[in-house]
Amino acid sequence: MMSSKHDNLSLSLGLSFDSHYLQLNLRPSWNDHASSDRTSENRMPPSPVDCEEEEEEEEAAVSSPNSTVSTVSGKRSEPETNNGEDLDGDEEDAETSRKKLRLTKDQSAVLEDSFKEHNTLNPKQKLALAKQLGLRPRQVEVWFQNRRARTKLKQTEVDCEFLKRCCENLTEENRRLQKEVQELRALKLSPQFYMHMAPPTTLTMCPSCERVAVPSSTSAPLNVTRMGPAQAQAQSKALHARPIHVNPWAPAIPARPFNALHPRS
DNA sequence: TAGTAACGACGCCTTACCTCA
DNA sequence: CGTGAGGTAAGGCGTCGTTAC
Numbered sequence: 591m592m593s594s595k596h597d598n599l600s601l602s603l604g605l606s607f608d609s610h611y612l613q614l615n616l617r618p619s620w621n622d623h624a625s626s627d628r629t630s631e632n633r634m635p636p637s638p639v640d641c642e643e644e645e646e647e648e649e650a651a652v653s654s655p656n657s658t659v660s661t662v663s664g665k666r667s668e669p670e671t672n673n674g675e676d677l678d679g680d681e682e683d684a685e686t687s688r689k690k691l692r693l694t695k696d697q698s699a700v701l702e703d704s705f706k707e708h709n710t711l712n713p714k715q716k717l718a719l720a721k722q723l724g725l726r727p728r729q730v731e732v733w734f735q736n737r738r739a740r741t742k743l744k745q746t747e748v749d750c751e752f753l754k755r756c757c758e759n760l761t762e763e764n765r766r767l768q769k770e771v772q773e774l775r776a777l778k779l780s781p782q783f784y785m786h787m788a789p790p791t792t793l794t795m796c797p798s799c800e801r802v803a804v805p806s807s808t809s810a811p812l813n814v815t816r817m818g819p820a821q822a823q824a825q826s827k828a829l830h831a832r833p834i835h836v837n838p839w840a841p842a843i844p845a846r847p848f849n850a851l852h853p854r855s
Numbered sequence: 856t857a858g859t860a861a862c863g864a865c866g867c868c869t870t871a872c873c874t875c876a
Numbered sequence: 877c878g879t880g881a882g883g884t885a886a887g888g889c890g891t892c893g894t895t896a897c
Contacts (some may be wrong), residue, residue, distance in 0.1 A: 691885060692873075710865085732886055735865070740884090742866090862895085870887075876880095 693733070697723045701730070705737050 720727040
């Protein structure tokens with residue numbers, strides 16, 4: 591099913607906004623229409639029996655916003671009377687305004703715990719959670735959707751920060767390598783450099799592109815060969831004419847695994 | 856067996872509401 | 877007291893997978 595494609599979402603993100611949000615929920619006057627959590631709409635069902643009775647039809651009418659019968663329940667212009675809870679104190683403007691229904695601390699905590707276990711819900715779990723929390727299944731569904739969106743957003747921010755640091759490190763590494771190339775070129779211009787150097791390997795310099803050829807299939811020690819013009823041209827021709835699948839002009843510097851975050855380590 | 860409509864679930868985007876500085 | 881920013885519940889729409897026909 592579709593839930594499987596989200597199974598690898600990282601849940602280890604810092605979710606500080608939730609605690610902040612939950613603290614706000616403790617305030618008794620967060621909503622004038624709802625004098626308490628118990629009386630606020632969609633918070634608590636009129637009774638467990640009522641909730642049980644209504645959940646059956648709600649599940650059919652609410653759980654899918656796209657089904658032909660479900661879109662009725664969520665219209666912002668329509669009062670939410672299916673739980674019957676919004677009639678006990680805010681009959682003044684319930685018909686016209688869409689209420690902001692804040693979940694209680696306990697509700698959020700339970701949802702959070704459930705989300706840590708599995709970030710998607712099957713219909714059975716959704717119904718059970720809704721019943722446990724005194725919410726409509728649609729509310730539980732929406733909470734999980736928004737929660738997944740928040741997780742994804744957080745992950746995107748983390749990824750963005752990571753890529754930013756990668757970019758910075760690569761820029762720094764590039765700067766360092768450019769400097770190194772300049773130094774090597776300067777050394778190359780002075781003949782004494784080669785005179786006093788006992789090269790540990792044999793390298794073949796390509797006269798045209800000034801790179802060092804690395805034999806692809808030999809493990810024998812290399813010896814630096816300074817070729818004459820004709821000889822070098824012939825070898826260069828041979829090297830360049832050969833059908834090459836892998837670039838033979840590898841960097842002369844021994845390659846090592848590059849860590850973008852720690853390029854010098 | 857292939858095609859198709861219905862349905863459910865989800866993601867993405869947006870809106871409306873709420874709180875706080 | 878008014879206001880803008882940020883957070884969040886919820887609506888709308890498109891997409892995809894499943895199922896029945």
